[in-house]
Every structure is written in C-alpha cells, then in structure tokens.
Amino acid sequence: MNRLLSVIVNNRAGVLHRVTALFLRKGFNIQNITVGTTDNQAQSRMTIVLSDTDEETVEQVMKQLHKQIDVLKVTDWTHQPVVVRELVLIQVNSPVSTRATLTTLINPFRAHIIDVGRDTVMVEAVGKPEKVDALISLLRPYGIVELARTGVTALSRDTQTSEEMMRRTKENALYI
Known part of the structure; x- marks a missing residue:
C-alpha cells in the first residue's frame, strides 16, 4: 500500500538532500516527492509518497524524520481526508x-x-x-x-467540514 506523508521543514539549502538520504540509508523507496514553500517563506512542505510500506515501517520513518534538525512536523495522511x-x-x-x-x-x-x-x-x-x-x-x-x-x-481537508458535508448529504438523501 502506498503511504502519503506531509513533512514541514525549514526552507534551507541541503534539507531535501538530508531527508532523501535518510530514505536511501534505510532502503525505503520514494515513489514521488514534491517540495514547495508554504505561506511562510521560511518553511517548505514536502509531500512524499512511499510505495509498498507497512505501518511499522512508516512509524520508523516518521521517528527518523523527527530526528532531523530542519524537520518541523511530520504527518501521515494515508488514512486521513486529503x-x-x-x-x-x-x-x-x-x-x-x-x-x-x-x-x-x-x-x-x-x-x-x-x-x-x-x-x-x-x-x-x-x-x-x-x-x-x-x-x-x-x-x-x-x-x-x-x-x-x-x-x-x-493538503488535509478540514475534517469538521468534511463530516458536516457527509451528514448533510445523508440528510438530503432521506428526502429524495
């Protein structure tokens, strides 16, 4: 199963290299990676798709990422509304x-x-x-x-909005 990670990092030279080197050292396959600045020019968001990765491996990857100096936040979006x-x-x-x-x-x-x-x-x-x-x-x-x-x-969806929309859709379906 593919896993979707969001990683917020400091927008500095060499950060992408250090993050991808971590995956290389651990033997994890990156299916694709995109990087771009956020609304804060000092930070970038990496969207990483890992192929054929289980729950235990993702936890290990996230722990390793958190140890990186320039990594500010790591989120596994695989099972979240995005x-x-x-x-x-x-x-x-x-x-x-x-x-x-x-x-x-x-x-x-x-x-x-x-x-x-x-x-x-x-x-x-x-x-x-x-x-x-x-x-x-x-x-x-x-x-x-x-x-x-x-x-x-x-980007993650606003779960409150998503849940509200689903509730309304179910309510409207009752009247059809």
Missing part, C-alpha cells in the same frame, strides 16, 4: 485533422490545450493521479511525444 492533485503536461501528435477529436477527448478531464504546433498540441491536466493516468492512456494511441508529471501534492 485533497490530492497532480499536474501533467502532455505533448501529443496531432495533425490538424485530429485536433477536434482530441479536444473532445480531453474535455471530460477538464484538460486544456495550452500550446499548438504544426504537428503537435500540448495538453495540461490537473487532478487525482488516477485521472491523470486515465488521460495518458486515452492519449497514448495518438502518439505521446513528451510527457512531464509533477508528482502528487496534497
């Missing part, structure tokens, strides 16, 4: 004759054509990794020239 998104840019073969078809294909994904060349178009999509995977599979027969994915980034 919003997860990924960005993908896909350059696809697209002669003029197929552009209308491509546009029709990408619309349900809320993807956009952001660049048009003579023989290719560049598509931008943002969504859950599963949605990104589905779009890539759909575009593959047209010929993907290049592809770049950001990896996932995530």
Whole structure:
C-alpha cells in the first residue's frame, strides 16, 4: 500500500538532500516527492509518497524524520481526508485533422490545450493521479511525444467540514 506523508521543514539549502538520504540509508523507496514553500517563506512542505510500506515501517520513518534538525512536523495522511492533485503536461501528435477529436477527448478531464504546433498540441491536466493516468492512456494511441508529471501534492481537508458535508448529504438523501 502506498503511504502519503506531509513533512514541514525549514526552507534551507541541503534539507531535501538530508531527508532523501535518510530514505536511501534505510532502503525505503520514494515513489514521488514534491517540495514547495508554504505561506511562510521560511518553511517548505514536502509531500512524499512511499510505495509498498507497512505501518511499522512508516512509524520508523516518521521517528527518523523527527530526528532531523530542519524537520518541523511530520504527518501521515494515508488514512486521513486529503485533497490530492497532480499536474501533467502532455505533448501529443496531432495533425490538424485530429485536433477536434482530441479536444473532445480531453474535455471530460477538464484538460486544456495550452500550446499548438504544426504537428503537435500540448495538453495540461490537473487532478487525482488516477485521472491523470486515465488521460495518458486515452492519449497514448495518438502518439505521446513528451510527457512531464509533477508528482502528487496534497493538503488535509478540514475534517469538521468534511463530516458536516457527509451528514448533510445523508440528510438530503432521506428526502429524495
């Protein structure tokens, strides 16, 4: 099972290296990692996805991360309500004759054509990794020239809001 960790760190040179070196030393596989500053420019958030990691291993990783000087907070979001998104840019073969078809294909994904060349178009999509995977599979027969994915980034949901929405949804379902 994949595990999703959020790590708040001091925004300093070398922090990313020290954190990833810890995973390397322990033999943990990072499936993907994204890093960006938070609303506080002195801090960055690392969103780390570990592949095939059990509960005991995650606890060990979290303890090791907490020992790092520049690590301020570590949270396992695996079983918590979170919003997860990924960005993908896909350059696809697209002669003029197929552009209308491509546009029709990408619309349900809320993807956009952001660049048009003579023989290719560049598509931008943002969504859950599963949605990104589905779009890539759909575009593959047209010929993907290049592809770049950001990896996932995530934020926890306001659990009180989520619980309230679920309660309201159940209440409204009773009246239908």
